[in-house]
Amino acid sequence: MKSLLCALLILVMATLNIKAQQPLQKLNPETLWRLGRFSGATLTPDGKNILYTVSTYNIGTNKSEPNIFSVGVDGGPSQQITNEPGSKAILKIDPATGRITYWYDGRIWQMNSDGGSLAMITVNQQDDFDNIRISPDGKKIMYTRDVQIAKVLGKDKYSDLPKANAYVITDLNYRHWDTWNSGKCSHIFLADYDNGKISNEKDIMHGEAFDVPQKPSGGLEDLIFSPDSKRIIYVCKKKAGKDYAQSTNTSLYQYNIATDETRDITQGMNGYDTAPAFSNDGSQLAWLSMKEDGYEADKNDIIIRDLKTGAKFNLTAQWDETISSFAFSKDDSKIYFLAVVNGTEQLHSVDITGNRAAAASTIKQITKGQWDVSSIIGQSGTSMIVTRTDMNHAAEVYSVNLNTGSMQKLSDINDKINNRLAPSRVAERHIKTSDGKDMLAWVIYPPDFDASKKYPTLLFCQGGPQSPLSQGYSFRWNFQLMAANGYIIIAPNRRGMPGHGVEWNREISGDWGGQAIQDYLSAIDDISTEPYVDKERLGCVGASYGGYSVYMLAGVHNGRFKTFIAHDGLFDLKSWYGTTEELWFANKDIGGNYWDKMNAKAQKSYSKFNPSNYVDKWNTPIMIIQGGKDYRVPIEQGLQAFQAAQLRGIKSKLLYLPDENHWVLKPQNALVWQREFFDWLKETL
Numbered sequence: 001m002k003s004l005l006c007a008l009l010i011l012v013m014a015t016l017n018i019k020a021q022q023p024l025q026k027l028n029p030e031t032l033w034r035l036g037r038f039s040g041a042t043l044t045p046d047g048k049n050i051l052y053t054v055s056t057y058n059i060g061t062n063k064s065e066p067n068i069f070s071v072g073v074d075g076g077p078s079q080q081i082t083n084e085p086g087s088k089a090i091l092k093i094d095p096a097t098g099r100i101t102y103w104y105d106g107r108i109w110q111m112n113s114d115g116g117s118l119a120m121i122t123v124n125q126q127d128d129f130d131n132i133r134i135s136p137d138g139k140k141i142m143y144t145r146d147v148q149i150a151k152v153l154g155k156d157k158y159s160d161l162p163k164a165n166a167y168v169i170t171d172l173n174y175r176h177w178d179t180w181n182s183g184k185c186s187h188i189f190l191a192d193y194d195n196g197k198i199s200n201e202k203d204i205m206h207g208e209a210f211d212v213p214q215k216p217s218g219g220l221e222d223l224i225f226s227p228d229s230k231r232i233i234y235v236c237k238k239k240a241g242k243d244y245a246q247s248t249n250t251s252l253y254q255y256n257i258a259t260d261e262t263r264d265i266t267q268g269m270n271g272y273d274t275a276p277a278f279s280n281d282g283s284q285l286a287w288l289s290m291k292e293d294g295y296e297a298d299k300n301d302i303i304i305r306d307l308k309t310g311a312k313f314n315l316t317a318q319w320d321e322t323i324s325s326f327a328f329s330k331d332d333s334k335i336y337f338l339a340v341v342n343g344t345e346q347l348h349s350v351d352i353t354g355n356r357a358a359a360a361s362t363i364k365q366i367t368k369g370q371w372d373v374s375s376i377i378g379q380s381g382t383s384m385i386v387t388r389t390d391m392n393h394a395a396e397v398y399s400v401n402l403n404t405g406s407m408q409k410l411s412d413i414n415d416k417i418n419n420r421l422a423p424s425r426v427a428e429r430h431i432k433t434s435d436g437k438d439m440l441a442w443v444i445y446p447p448d449f450d451a452s453k454k455y456p457t458l459l460f461c462q463g464g465p466q467s468p469l470s471q472g473y474s475f476r477w478n479f480q481l482m483a484a485n486g487y488i489i490i491a492p493n494r495r496g497m498p499g500h501g502v503e504w505n506r507e508i509s510g511d512w513g514g515q516a517i518q519d520y521l522s523a524i525d526d527i528s529t530e531p532y533v534d535k536e537r538l539g540c541v542g543a544s545y546g547g548y549s550v551y552m553l554a555g556v557h558n559g560r561f562k563t564f565i566a567h568d569g570l571f572d573l574k575s576w577y578g579t580t581e582e583l584w585f586a587n588k589d590i591g592g593n594y595w596d597k598m599n600a601k602a603q604k605s606y607s608k609f610n611p612s613n614y615v616d617k618w619n620t621p622i623m624i625i626q627g628g629k630d631y632r633v634p635i636e637q638g639l640q641a642f643q644a645a646q647l648r649g650i651k652s653k654l655l656y657l658p659d660e661n662h663w664v665l666k667p668q669n670a671l672v673w674q675r676e677f678f679d680w681l682k683e684t685l
Contacts, residue, residue, distance in 0.1 A: 023422075024420060024421060024422035024447070025420050025421055025422065026421070026422055026447055026484035026485075027421055027422075027478070027480050027481050027484040028481070028484070029481065029670075029671055029674035029675065029678075030059075030671070031417060031421070032475060032478060032481055032674075033057050033059060033475075033667055033670065033671065034056070034057075034417060035394050035413075035414050035417060035475075036054040036055065036056050036394075036413040036414055037054065037055045037056070037057075037064075037394065037395070037475070038052060038053070038054060038387055038394070038395035038396070038397070038411075038413060039053045039054070039055050039066060040052065040053045041053070041375075041377045041385070041387070041397065042090055042093070042377070042378070043073075043377055043378035043379075043380060043385055044093055044098060044113070045093055045094075045095035045098075046095070046098070047073065047378075047379075047380040047381065048072060048073055048380070049070050049071065049072055049073065049113065050070070050071050050072075050073060050377060050385055050397055050410065050411075051068055051069070051070050051081075051090060051093075051100070052068070052069055052070075052071070052377075052397055052411065053066050053067070053068055053069070053088065054066065054067060054069055054413050055067075057667045058667075059667050059668060059671070062666055062667055062668050063667075065085050065086075066086075066087050066088060067080055067081075067082045067083060067084075067088070068080075068081050068082045068088055068090070068102070068115075069081065069411070069413075070113065070114070071397065071410050071411055072410075073380045073381075073383065073385060073399060073410070074399075075399075075408060075409075075410050077412070078411055078412050078413075079114065079115075080115075081111070081113070081114060081115030082104075082111075082115060084104065084105075086104060086105055087104070088102055088103065088104045089102060089103040089104075089132060089220075090102045091103055091108065091132060091133070091134045092134045092138070093113075098112070098113040099111070099112055099113070099117075100112070100113060101121075101134065103129070103132050105125070106125035106126050106127045106129070107120055107121075107122045107123070107124075107125055107126070108120075108121050108122040108196050109121065121195060121196030122196045122197070122198065126198075128145050128146065129143045129144075129145060130143060130144045130145065130186075131143060131144040131213060131219065131220045131222075131223060133220070133223065133224070133225060134193060135193070135225045135229040136225060136227055136228070136229050137228075137229040138193065139192065139193060139194075139229065140190060140191070140192065140193055140225070140229060140257070141190075141191050141192075141193035141198060142188055142189060142190045142191070142223065142225070142232060143188075143189055144186045144187065144188055144189070144212060144213065144223070145186070145187060145189055146184040146185065146186055146187075147184060147185060147186075147187050147203065148183055148184055149183055149184065149185045149207075149208075149209045150183035150209065151168075151183055152167055152168060152169065152181060152182055152183035153165070153166070153167060153168075153182055153183065154166035154167070154168060156183065167180060167182075169181075171240070171241035171242065172241050172242045172244070172245045172583070173240070173241055173242075173244045173245045173581065175581055175631045176215050176216055176581050176582075176631065177215065177216030177217075177581070177631055177632060177661060177662070178216070178629040178630065178631060178661035178662075179215075179216075179631075185205075185208070185209055185210060185211050186211045186212060186213065186215075187203050187204070187205040187206075187208070187212065188203075188204050188205055188212050188223055188232070188234060188255075189201055189202065189203055189204070190202050190204050190232070190255075190257065204232070204255050204260075204262070205236075208238070209240050210236050210237065210238045210239075210240070211236070211237075212234050212235065212236050213235070214235060214236070214237065214250060214274075218235065221235075221274075221275055222234060222235040222236075222274070223235070224276055224277070224278070226278055226282060227278050227280070227281070227282035228282055229257075230256070230257055230258065231254055231255060231256055231257065232254070232255040232257065233252055233253070233254055233255075233265075233276045233278075233285070234252070234253050234255070235250050235251075235252060235253075235273065235274050235275075235276065236250060236251065236253055237249060237250045237251070238251065238253075245581060245582065245583045245584070246294065246583045246584045246587060247293055247294060247584055248271055248272050248290070248293055248294055248295065248296055248584055249270050249271060249272075249293045250272050250273050250274060251264045251265075251266045251267070251269070251273055252264070252265050252266045252273050252276050252287060253265070265285075265305075266287075266289070269289055269291075269303075270291065270292065270293040271289065271290030271291050271292050271293055271295065271298055272288070272289065272290040272296070272298070272300075273287055273288070273289045273290075273303075274287065274288050274289075275287055275288045275325065275326070277326070277327065277328065278328075279328045279332045280328055280330060280331075280332050281332055282307075283306065283307055283308060283332075284304055284305065284306055284307060284328075284332065284352075285304070285305050285307055286302055286303065286304040286305075286326065286328070286335060287302075287303055288300050288301070288302060288303075288323055288325075288326070289301055289302075289303045289314075293584075294584040294587055294588050295509070295584075295588050296466075296582075296584070296585060296588075297464070297466030297498075297505065297509075299321075299322045299502050299505075300322045300323045300324070301314050301315070301316045301317055301322075301323065302314070302315045302316050302323055302326055302335060302337060302350070303315070304335070304352060304356070313356040313357065313359070315335065315350050315352065315356060315359040315360065316350065316359070316360055316363070317360065318360035318361070319360040319363055320501045320502055321339050321340070321341060321498065321499065321501070321502070322339065322340075322498045322502070322505065323337050323338070323339050324337070324338040324339055324340065324345060325337065325338050325375065325376060326338070326376070327376045327378065327379070329349075329379060330379045332352070332353075333351065333352065333353045334349045334350065334351055334352060335349070335350050335352055336348070336349050336366075336376060336379075336384060336402075337349070337350065337376075338373055338374075338375070338376060339498075339499075340468040340470050340497075340498045340499035341365065341499050342440060342499055342500065343428070343440045343442065343468075343469065343470050343471070343493055343499055344369070344370065344371060344372055344470050344471050344499075345372035345373055345374060345468065345470050345471070345472075345499075346365055346366070346367045346368060346372075346373055347365075347366045347367045347373045347376070347384065347386060347400055347405075348363055348364060348365050348366060349362075349363070349364050349366060349402075350362055350363045350364075366384075366400065366402060366405045367400055367405045367407065368405060369407075370390060370426065370428075370471060371388050371389065371390040371471045372388065372389045372390065372470050372471040372472050373386050373387070373388055373398075373400070374386075374387045374388060374389050374395055374472065375387045375395075377397070379402075380399075382401065382402050382403060383399045383400060383401055383402060384399070384400045384402055385397065385398070385399055385400075385410075386398055386399075386400055388407065388409075389471060389472055389473040390426070390471045390473065391424065391426050391442070391444060391471055391472075391473065391479045391480060392418075392421075392423040392424060392426070392473075392480050393414070393418060393473060394413070394414055394473045394475075395413075395473065396409055396410075396411045396412075396413055396414070397409075397410045397411035397413075398410060421480075422447035422448070422484070423447060423480070424444050424445055424446065424447050424479065424480050424483040424484070425444075425445045425447075425449060426442060426443070426444050426445075426471075426479075427442070427443045427445070428440060428441075428442065428443075429441045429442070429443050429490070429526070429527070431492065431522055431523055431526045432522070432526075433515075433518065433519050433522045434515075434518045434519075434521070434522055435515060435518070439492055439493060439494065439519060439522065439523070440492070440493045440500070441490055441491060441492035441493060441523050441526075441527075442469070442479075442489075442490070442491045442492075442493075443488065443489070443490050443491075443527065444479040444480070444482070444483045444488070444489040444491070445483060445488055446483045446484065446486055446487065446488065447483065447484060449488075449532075450532075451531075451532050452532075453532060454531075454532055454533065454534040454537075455486065455487065455488045455532055455533060455534060455537075456486065456487050456488070456534055456537035456538070456539065456681075456685045457487065457488040457489070457490065457524075457527060457528070457533045457534065457537070457538055457539070458482060458487050458488070458489045458490070458538075458539045458540070458541055458681075459490055459492075459520060459523060459524045459538070459539070459540045459541070459561075460477070460479070460489050460490065460491040460541060460542060460546070461520060461540065461541065461542025461545075461546035461547075461549035461550060461553075462491065462494070462497065462542065462545070462546050463542065463543050463544030463545045463546045463547075464496065464497070464544070464545050465496045465508050465512065465516065465545035465589070466496050466497065466498065466505055466508065466509075467497070468497055468498050468499055469491055469492075469493050469497055470499065475670070476663070476664055476670060476673065476674075477541075477543065479491065481674070485678050485681070487539075487681070488527070488532070488533060490523050490524065490527045492519060492520065492522075492523035494516045494519035494520060494523070495507045495508050495511075495515050495516040495519050496508030496509075496516055508589075509588055509589050510588075510589065510590075510591050510601050510604075510605070511609075512545070512548065512552075512589060512590070512605065512609045513552050513605075513608060513609030513610075513611075514609065516549070517549060517552050517553065517556065520540075520549060520553060521553075521557070521560070524538060524540075524560060524561075525560075528560075536562065537562055537685050538560055538561050538562060539561060539562060539563045539564070539565070539681060539684075539685045540553055540554075540557070540561045540563075540564050540565075541564070541565040541566075541677075542565075542566065542567070542569070543566075543567035543568055543569065543625075544567075544568055544569065544570075544632075544633065544662065545569075545570070546566075546567075546569070547566035547567050547568055547569015547570065547633070548566075548569045548570040548571075548611060549569075550564050550565065550566035550569055550622075551566055551569050551570070551571050551611035551612075551641060552609070552611045552614070554611070554614070554617075554618050554620060554622060555611060555613075555614025555615065555616075555617040555618060556614060556617070557620070561620055562620065562621070562684060562685055563620065563621045563622070563623075563680070563681065563684035563685045564620060564621070564622040564623070565622070565623045565625070565677060565680060565681075566622065566623070566624055566625070566638075566641065567625040567626075568625065568626060568627055568630050568632075568633045568637070568638065568662055569611075569624075569633065569637065569638070569641070570611070570633055570637055571611050571612055571637045571638070571640050571641040571644075572610065572611070572612035572636075572637065572640055573590055573594075573605060573606050573609070573610045573611075573612075574594045574606055574610070575636055575637070575640070576633065576634070576637060577590065577593060577594055579631075579634040579636060580631070580632060580633065580634065581631050581632065582632065590602060590605040590606070591603075591604070591605050594606050611641075612640065612644070615644045615648065618644070618645065618648055618650055619650065620650070621650065621651040621652065621684045622641075622645050622650060622651075622652050623652065623653045623654075623655065623676070623677075623680045624638050624641050624642045624645070624652065624653070624654050624655070625638065625654075625655040625656075625657070625673065626638025626639065626642075626654070626655070626656055626657070627657045627660040627661050627662060627663075627664070628656065628657060628658035628659065628660065629658075629659060629660060629661045630660070630661050630662045631661075632661075632662045633662060638654065638656070639654075642654040651684070653676070653680060655672070655673065655676050657669055657673070
């Protein structure tokens with residue numbers, strides 16, 4: 001018997017050893033779409049647990065399935081507490097009982113913190129409610145809903161023509177991002193709330209032709225209650241038509257619930273004012289602010305106002321970087337914020353109890369490492385709960401020790417998949433640009449990289465153009481996936497990106513085809529000096545401004561590249577100016593319209609920096625991807641580029657996505673995108 005048990009033990013140990021030695025798999029598109037996606041979290045009032053939402057995608061139904069999970073702030077296994085299909089939003093957590101009130105399927109529900117004792121507390125379904133908040137005292141509820149403001153559709157203007165789908169347009173802003181203006185605006189509604197019963201509804205923006213949240217990407221952060229439940233602060237750009245299309249001047253508006261009065265509390269501040277947040281004691285209001293109207297990538301500062309005295313301070317005016325998001329500390333002595341610094345996004349703090357004019361001198365970087373701290377969830381004792389990403393890992397929940405900066409992983413969203421995947425090595429590379437500046441680039445290597453071999457190499461061109469290229473995780477432009485297919489990727493932090501000082505960030509405006517394009521050439525030339533880079537197999541890929549960069553480089557690369565891929569790129573700046581919707585962007589970055597011959601900056605962009613002017617020099621295979629509902633970079637851009645390549649006799653492919661906007665959101669379309677992307681590279685590189 002003893003010998004039999006020994007034999008069984010040896011067999012079990014051998015089996016475990018074989019499993020342990022199984023080679024890790026390489027990431028593929030199908031596995032990428034099996035990853036769970038973090039989509040928001042809240043800390044329980046006692047500070048002991050984090051409730052977070054994870055969305056998984058069902059490729060068959062082409063839809064996402066979000067559910068709520070719970071994990072303790074000290075770690076331990078995560079617990080899934082909802083299972084029903086459909087989106088959910090946590091509205092309130094009872095501090096005494098821990099009972100969760102949440103929105104699901106057009107109704108308000110309640111459940112225990114473990115998902116038990118589920119009860120539907122509103123009977124009437126409200127499918128048109130969005131951005132829902134319950135007031136801190138539990139007596140009011142606010143939400144947004146579309147209301148008809150103007151008659152734009154033919155069927156609305158002419159009641160005897162109910163099947164007419166014509167649009168009658170007399171001003172600009174007739175479409176935005178991926179939606180045509182039908183005459184409806186999103187308004188804030190306020191109502192009484194009594195344990196699920198909603199009554200006495202009021203539109204606090206009645207008759208106004210403006211939207212809350214901001215379109216296209218604003219959300220719940222654009223409308224908040226004050227801690228005493230007496231006021232609402234909301235973000236809105238109260239402009240219309242041509243003024244709306246050419247301005248970024250959002251304001252913070254304060255609505256007094258008792259008096260029904262609204263006032264602009266950021267009057268005289270001309271750029272974006274966003275992300276309002278009250279201190280925990282309700283005595284201070286902070287928000288993010290940019291100075292220049294029409295400049296979406298201006299330096300983002302933290303403004304704080306003392307609500308008793310009215311005094312206002314810019315806490316980060318003297319700091320040479322830009323802020324992503326922030327949160328008050330529990331004791332209101334500090335503000336914790338996120339900012340990109342040297343190619344990574346990190347958690348910082350600034351003191352707010354001392355001399356506020358010198359607050360920037362108290363800024364402290366808390367976390368350091370090759371990752372992005374991508375969102376702040378909340379403070380629990382001496383820890384801050386955040387999310388973290390890197391180029392091999394999608395967002396997971398972490399705890400940051402605020403004294404040491406050390407981090408503890410709390411969630412296990414994708415552990416089972418990641419533990420079977422071979423990660424890519426990601427390395428910093430420092431490059432000397434053509435004008436003698438130092439430039440950071442990220443180099444991503446195949447998981448089985450062997451320095452004695454030669455590899456095809458891709459230059460990745462970032463969009464924005466003033467978006468960071470840090471340690472984020474993309475579900476489309478995924479560096480781990482590209483590397484898993486056998487490519488080295490070089491991703492430079494070229495001119496225009498935040499994290500390297502405000503001036504570096506600003507330099508690209510009005511100079512799209514200038515130094516930034518030279519930075520790209522410096523990057524590919526620098527990595528090409530490595531013996532493991534195959535100079536005969538260099539490719540160039542990118543989207544948005546990155547797609548513009550691909551089109552520009554196709555005309556000026558002097559034979560460096562063997563293939564190109566451009567997604568929703570700007571091909572012809574003149575026709576783009578005539579069809580894009582947010583004209584403030586074109587006015588700032590291109591310099592203005594094309595008919596003003598006295599505008600030297602604009603004329604330089606339309607001549608020297610216009611990719612379509614270099615088509616006669618195109619001689620390299622190119623794949624062009626275009627979304628049919630992309631109104632930021634409309635369809636004519638991709639079609640013109642493809643037609644030009646075809647008529648020039650250049651090997652080319654068009655991937656047209658009729659139902660997608662500037663992004664690719666539908667899972668099956670995304671899989672087509674990734675399969676065609678890698679098929680093209682395999683065929684041409």
